Amino acid sequence: MIKLAPSILSADFSKLGDEVRRVVDAGADYIHIDVMDGTFVPNITIGSPVVKSLRKTTKATFDVHLMVEHPETQVKAFAEAGADIITFHVEAAKHPHRLIQEINEAGCKAGIAIDPGTSLAMIEELVQDVDMVLIMTVNPGFGGQEFIPSTLDKIHMLSHEIHDLGYDCDIEVDGGINPETAALVTSAGANVLVAGSAIYGADDAKAAIDAIRAAEQPHVCHDHHHEE
Numbered sequence: 001m002i003k004l005a006p007s008i009l010s011a012d013f014s015k016l017g018d019e020v021r022r023v024v025d026a027g028a029d030y031i032h033i034d035v036m037d038g039t040f041v042p043n044i045t046i047g048s049p050v051v052k053s054l055r056k057t058t059k060a061t062f063d064v065h066l067m068v069e070h071p072e073t074q075v076k077a078f079a080e081a082g083a084d085i086i087t088f089h090v091e092a093a094k095h096p097h098r099l100i101q102e103i104n105e106a107g108c109k110a111g112i113a114i115d116p117g118t119s120l121a122m123i124e125e126l127v128q129d130v131d132m133v134l135i136m137t138v139n140p141g142f143g144g145q146e147f148i149p150s151t152l153d154k155i156h157m158l159s160h161e162i163h164d165l166g167y168d169c170d171i172e173v174d175g176g177i178n179p180e181t182a183a184l185v186t187s188a189g190a191n192v193l194v195a196g197s198a199i200y201g202a203d204d205a206k207a208a209i210d211a212i213r214a215a216e217q218p219h220v221c222h223d224h225h226h227e228e
């Protein structure tokens with residue numbers, strides 16, 4: 001069973017509490033919170049004080065996606081604000097292994113994210129220590145972009161690696177996810193799906209969530225990805 005994580009980036013920020021409740025009631029598994037600093041990516045979104053306020057409105061799992069430079073400076077604040085999972089970009093971290101430890105010590109699950117242009121080789125030594133790998137399926141920074149198909153190979157390879165080596169690690173995908181691309185990423189091996197515009201852009205959030213769930217495909221194994 002996949003997990004669905006609506007991204008509040010596409011929500012109405014003037015009534016964020018209601019917007020979170022709306023997708024939780026519609027069956028969301030996680031609330032995906034996009035934190036942007038205006039440097040790692042062009043936009044600035046929200047910081048830990050907003051997460052702290054939202055924490056009072058729901059018990060849902062907060063999946064915090066840090067798109068920031070110097071992510072090590074943010075862990076404590078987001079953990080105290082009520083984050084459950086903290087994911088940072090390997091492209092932004094000087095000492096990613098230490099940062100994973102710090103996230104865990106702060107009481108959160110740790111995730112590591114890679115851009116479409118970043119190779120899995122960059123996180124090879126880290127996969128065994130994280131709870132989740134986030135394979136970006138668009139370039140980070142904006143909602144509503146088009147899914148990048150070349151990311152499917154990475155999802156596939158990572159999924160085999162996790163399976164073959166027996167790691168306990170989720171594969172999250174983020175960007176351009178709708179029922180059509182949900183079928184592709186789940187057959188490649190992703191099991192946590194972020195969706196912003198496809199859920200918040202729909203009139204009926206529950207129908208949108210149900211449509212993405214219904215698109216789930218069994219993992220299809222392509223032999224050429226097996227290294228045996």
Ligand code: DX5
Pocket residue numbers: 007008009010032034065138139140141142143144145174175176177194195196197198
């Ligand atoms: C992009 C963010 C995403 C974004 C996805 O940088 O990380 O979480 O909200 O939006 P959609 O689903 O519209 O592509």
Ligand code: ZN
Pocket residue numbers: 007032033034065174194
């Ligand atoms: Zn995100």
